Amino acid sequence: MTKLELLEEIKETLQRDDEISFDMKLEDIEEWDSLARIAMISLYDQLFELLITFDKLKKCKTVSDLVELVSNKLDS
Amino acid sequence: MAKSVFTKAKISGIVTCVPENFRLLEDEVDILYSGNIKQVNRIKKSIGLNKRHIVKGDVTTSDLCEVAANKLLNEMDFDKSTISAIIFVSQTPDYFQPATAAYLHGKLALSETCSAFDVNQGCTGYIYGLWLAHMMIETSSCEKVLVLAGDTLSRVVNPLDSTVAALFGDAGTATLIEKSNQKQDSYFTLHTNGLKFDTIIQPEGGFRTPTKKVINDKRIFEISDKRFLSDLYMDGAEVFNFSIETEPKAIKEILEMSNNTQEDIDYIVFHQANKYIISNIARRLKFPLEKTPFETTGKYGNQSSASIPCTICDAINQDVATKKVKLVLSGFGVGLSWATCQLELEKIYCPDVIFYKNEK
Numbered sequence: 001m002t003k004l005e006l007l008e009e010i011k012e013t014l015q016r017d018d019e020i021s022f023d024m025k026l027e028d029i030e031e032w033d034s035l036a037r038i039a040m041i042s043l044y045d046q047l048f049e050l051l052i053t054f055d056k057l058k059k060c061k062t063v064s065d066l067v068e069l070v071s072n073k074l075d076s
Numbered sequence: 077m078a079k080s081v082f083t084k085a086k087i088s089g090i091v092t093c094v095p096e097n098f099r100l101l102e103d104e105v106d107i108l109y110s111g112n113i114k115q116v117n118r119i120k121k122s123i124g125l126n127k128r129h130i131v132k133g134d135v136t137t138s139d140l141c142e143v144a145a146n147k148l149l150n151e152m153d154f155d156k157s158t159i160s161a162i163i164f165v166s167q168t169p170d171y172f173q174p175a176t177a178a179y180l181h182g183k184l185a186l187s188e189t190c191s192a193f194d195v196n197q198g199c200t201g202y203i204y205g206l207w208l209a210h211m212m213i214e215t216s217s218c219e220k221v222l223v224l225a226g227d228t229l230s231r232v233v234n235p236l237d238s239t240v241a242a243l244f245g246d247a248g249t250a251t252l253i254e255k256s257n258q259k260q261d262s263y264f265t266l267h268t269n270g271l272k273f274d275t276i277i278q279p280e281g282g283f284r285t286p287t288k289k290v291i292n293d294k295r296i297f298e299i300s301d302k303r304f305l306s307d308l309y310m311d312g313a314e315v316f317n318f319s320i321e322t323e324p325k326a327i328k329e330i331l332e333m334s335n336n337t338q339e340d341i342d343y344i345v346f347h348q349a350n351k352y353i354i355s356n357i358a359r360r361l362k363f364p365l366e367k368t369p370f371e372t373t374g375k376y377g378n379q380s381s382a383s384i385p386c387t388i389c390d391a392i393n394q395d396v397a398t399k400k401v402k403l404v405l406s407g408f409g410v411g412l413s414w415a416t417c418q419l420e421l422e423k424i425y426c427p428d429v430i431f432y433k434n435e436k
Binding site: 053054 | 118119239317321359
């Protein structure tokens, strides 16, 4: 999976209609709430069999930070 | 290690009673989600919340259990003086003293030779009740045991707290466990992580004053009109992580113990925390979702100790009433605790969910 494909997955996970980009701040994304964080944990578990902690997610500031959590699992 | 194998006991009847009164997630749009319909739809779609049946007024768990127990006693053909124990499993008893089991013992007019006690357990409570009942029969101390498991958590959540208010439903159940004439294998494992006792907690109301010295999670003290210390607090994200990490291991452990594979199991009935948690656990196990009932929360709400028996009555009662079915049952939550059993139900008494009528 490439970074762009993951971006699309994240958008769907957030159930967001508008586009998102890597440099977007999570706090500016209306859908980024506790429900979305849980959905992200589930997404990464599903895609990469990787269980990330809620604390790690809370430290993410941008969409890029979310992608960075799994950067070693992505195709370049 | 709390691992048990029993051979002498079987479940012969399960009845579930829920209040007829209900609320829909849509009803909460303004109260909990500041009119944000989109957010409500996201919760509906991903977590699977929709309708929850909750009590009105002063109706208690024991009222719901009493109706369920009466139905079971009236419809199953046996002499109720042969019941040697009644176990009430709940986080929402009628009194601190006496045990609610004693109150129910009187209401159900059981024999004086019957023991009665309460077990304080929530989401794992049904497995605890079954475990105790099986053990009591295994040692030949009892012939028949009545387990009444239920909760009315709608009465301990703050109706303005969006983290928990729309989640919980109320229910009371009655299960009869008795001596089996044939060898009947059942397996149990039970676990606790008491260091996480404050992950799901009603901090105030018991005899200990809640202070930061005792309670680790400091967010519990961030109270407002949306949550008081006497209301239920739950760290939902922690529970989610705990569930999807712990439950697949628990299922594998019980199958190893019984020397079975996933293919041998007809259904896994999980505590119905919500559809999302169950589907995540099933996916991690690679267990087919169609053999993992998950719709109870959307139909009735998260019913705590009653969710497993309610799901048996609601989703698979045609199967357990007409043939032999091999089940794994697994609860997880408040404690933190998790408990799992594997057993067989064969042609048991298991009617559709019945409804508690509101008094006019």
